[in-house]
Structures are given as structure tokens and as C-alpha cells.
Amino acid sequence: GQQVMQIPQYQHVQEGEDFTTYCNSSTTLSNIQWYKQRPGGHPVFLIQLVKSGEVKKQKRLTFQFGEAKKNSSLHITATQTTDVGTYFCAGSHSNSGYALNFGKGTSLLVTP
Amino acid sequence: SAVISQKPSRDICQRGTSLTIQCQVDSQVTMMFWYRQQPGQSLTLIATANQGSEATYESGFVIDKFPISRPNLTFSTLTVSNMSPEDSSIYLCSVVGVAGGYNEQFFGPGTRLTVL
Numbered sequence: 001g002q003q004v005m006q007i008p009q010y011q012h013v014q015e016g017e018d019f020t021t022y023c024n025s026s027t028t029l030s031n032i033q034w035y036k037q038r039p040g041g042h043p044v045f046l047i048q049l050v051k052s053g054e055v056k057k058q059k060r061l062t063f064q065f066g067e068a069k070k071n072s073s074l075h076i077t078a079t080q081t082t083d084v085g086t087y088f089c090a091g092s093h094s095n096s097g098y099a100l101n102f103g104k105g106t107s108l109l110v111t112p
Numbered sequence: 113s114a115v116i117s118q119k120p121s122r123d124i125c126q127r128g129t130s131l132t133i134q135c136q137v138d139s140q141v142t143m144m145f146w147y148r149q150q151p152g153q154s155l156t157l158i159a160t161a162n163q164g165s166e167a168t169y170e171s172g173f174v175i176d177k178f179p180i181s182r183p184n185l186t187f188s189t190l191t192v193s194n195m196s197p198e199d200s201s202i203y204l205c206s207v208v209g210v211a212g213g214y215n216e217q218f219f220g221p222g223t224r225l226t227v228l
Contacts, residue, residue, distance in 0.1 A: 033217075042219040042221055043217075044219075048215065099157055099160060099170075102155040
């Protein structure tokens with residue numbers, strides 16, 4: 001079936017260090033989305049990438065979509081304690097409409 | 113954006129019973145989904161709730177176990193039937209909002225279900 005793999009599962013960094021999570025799909029995606037879920041909260045939309053090779057930035061967050069539209073990454077520069085949470089990638093396939101296949105998520109812990 | 117509420121927020125149920133979860137949206141939306149998130153795990157799509165027709169279920173989920181209603185464009189229910197401890201999870205509804213070229217999904221706060 002259509003799967004979206006995400007690594008690492010956990011990441012513990014010191015405040016100020018950088019952080020990257022990677023997402024890989026077994027099939028070509030029509031688009032990929034990233035969500036953040038704070039402990040005890042629900043997923044909140046961060047970004048959507050549609051074009052091959054697309055790069056988007058939101059302040060300290062950089063999102064990339066691979067040329068083959070099968071992989072993506074989220075990079076956070078100079079992490080802060082407010083970045084704590086689980087980051088999910090979610091892939092959408094052309095034949096599934098808006099339904100999303102979520103990766104397992106990367107839980108980020110930032111210590112001061 | 114869309115504001116979504118779910119009822120109940122949490123419940124503890126006995127095995128063999130059923131629980132119906134409600135999802136209310138503050139605006140009319142076309143696409144509505146139900147997800148399950150087991151503790152510390154990712155989100156798994158259960159089904160797409162279609163207004164006026166039967167829900168579309170993902171592999172591994174069946175209507176007899178998870179009947180869904182979608183009577184209008186602002187409301188849906190998910191029933192977890194004949195529950196077992198393996199059904200203990202957080203159940204979330206979501207809707208698609210299209211704005212600025214994005215088709216982001218907005219999630220409800222979730223219903224935390226514990227089956228004893």
C-alpha cells in the first residue's frame with residue numbers, strides 16, 4: 001500500500017541546535033503537508049508543498065520537497081523550547097483526493 | 113480557518129458497548145475525515161465522511177465496526193461499535209479548508225477513548 005516513512009522517531013537537542021526530520025514515500029505524491037502536534041494537542045497545519053524541488057521557509061523552518069516528489073524534509077534552525085512537539089509529514093496521492101497518509105512523526109524535545 | 117468541536121472530549125467505556133462521537137464544524141465543508149491516533153502513534157485515516165451517501169472506508173476499517181453519519185455539511189458522527197481494549201485511542205475528525213492555494217486540514221480537539 002501507499003506508505004509514508006519518517007525518521008528519526010525521536011530527537012533531543014539543546015536549545016540553539018538545529019533539527020531535521022525526513023519523510024519518504026514509496027510512491028509519487030501529489031503534494032506533501034507538514035503538521036505540528038504539541039503534547040496533548042491536535043495536529044496543526046504548517047505548510048503544503050506541491051511542486052517538484054519546492055523549498056519554502058517560515059522564519060526558522062525550511063521545508064523541501066524532492067525532485068521526484070517522493071521525499072521531503074523539515075529543518076529547524078536554532079531550535080527554541082517552543083519548538084517542542086511532534087512533527088508529522090502527510091502525503092497526498094492524486095487518486096485519494098484530499099485524504100492524507102501520515103508519517104509516524106518525529107518527536108522533538110528541546111532542553112534549555 | 114474552521115473551528116471544530118467534538119463530543120465527548122473523553123470517555124471510559126466497557127468492552128462490548130458502543131460509543132458515538134460527534135463532530136461539529138462552524139461552517140459548511142465538503143470534505144470531512146475521521147482519524148484514529150493511538151497513544152504515541154501517528155494518525156491513521158479511518159474513513160471519509162460523505163454528505164448524503166455512505167462513507168468511504170480505508171483498508172482495515174469496516175462500516176459495521178465504525179458506522180459514520182454525515183447528515184449535512186457541518187456535522188458528522190463516528191460510532192465505535194462492540195468496543196474492545198484495542199479500540200482505546202484518540203479519535204479525531206478533520207475538515208479540508210482551501211485558502212491561499214493550500215488545502216490544509218483542520219483537526220478537531222479529539223475524543224480520548226479508553227476501553228476497559
